[in-house]
Amino acid sequence: MNSTFQLTGGWVEVIAGSMFSGKSEELIRRVRRSMIAKKRVQVFKSHLDNRYSGVFSVGSHDGRTVDAIPVDSASQVAVRLDPFAQVIAIDEVQFLDDGIVDVAADLALRGRRVILAGIDSDFRGEPFGPMPKLMCQAEVVDKLHAICVMCGAPASRNQRLIDGKPAHWDSPQIMVGGTESYEARCRACHKVLKGDQPSLL
Ligand code: ADP
Numbered sequence: 001m002n003s004t005f006q007l008t009g010g011w012v013e014v015i016a017g018s019m020f021s022g023k024s025e026e027l028i029r030r031v032r033r034s035m036i037a038k039k040r041v042q043v044f045k046s047h048l049d050n051r052y053s054g055v056f057s058v059g060s061h062d063g064r065t066v067d068a069i070p071v072d073s074a075s076q077v078a079v080r081l082d083p084f085a086q087v088i089a090i091d092e093v094q095f096l097d098d099g100i101v102d103v104a105a106d107l108a109l110r111g112r113r114v115i116l117a118g119i120d121s122d123f124r125g126e127p128f129g130p131m132p133k134l135m136c137q138a139e140v141v142d143k144l145h146a147i148c149v150m151c152g153a154p155a156s157r158n159q160r161l162i163d164g165k166p167a168h169w170d171s172p173q174i175m176v177g178g179t180e181s182y183e184a185r186c187r188a189c190h191k192v193l194k195g196d197q198p199s200l201l
């Protein structure tokens with residue numbers, strides 16, 4: 001039989017969306033259900049995110065956690081893989097390099113269920129890291145929404161604020177340890193300053 005057509009039982013699922021859209025909650029829910037089904041599960045999360053519970057667990061904004069291995073590159077995921085894990089979940093995957101695309105594909109080909117949660121667009125509304133490629137190769141993509149803090153509509157954007165004002169387009173995609181804050185906003189309420197444009201709010 002042509003190996004191209006062999007069913008391996010592996011696949012990639014992506015949970016995408018803005019901050020506060022419930023990606024970590026959903027990842028935790030899927031991980032817990034896999035554990036209930038007696039699957040061997042391994043959870044990773046990007047180093048860059050240590051917002052609530054230190055680097056050894058995935059935390060959601062509602063306070064729920066699962067234990068996780070901190071990684072800051074795709075090769076670290078590959079090196080630290082448990083060869084017996086049947087389900088591999090990675091939170092904050094937008095911070096990893098493009099190598100994660102091949103790691104995920106390889107795991108799926110080897111029969112693993114791969115669950116990836118990540119922010120799909122940066123503060124400018126542009127594609128974030130490996131997310132477009134991961135969403136392209138995934139069998140299943142769920143795009144979650146937060147609530148726009150300005151108007152109450154479904155929010156798909158991350159509003160970066162610096163001293164309470166919209167950030168400039170030229171500011172870096174990732175600000176580690178910065179003084180910026182973020183709000184969930186819809187397309188209409190999302191603001192990014194360009195050129196010499198004065199801040200409107
Ligand atoms: P994500 O991983 O997508 O950042 P989490 O799963 O960590 O999201 O947190 C989702 C939770 O954040 C919601 O269940 C809610 O309690 C809280 N939350 C705070 N601000 C908002 C908002 N603007 N819209 C929706 N949920 C919000």
Ligand code: ZN
Pocket residue numbers: 148149150151152153185186187188189190
């Ligand atoms: Zn809005």
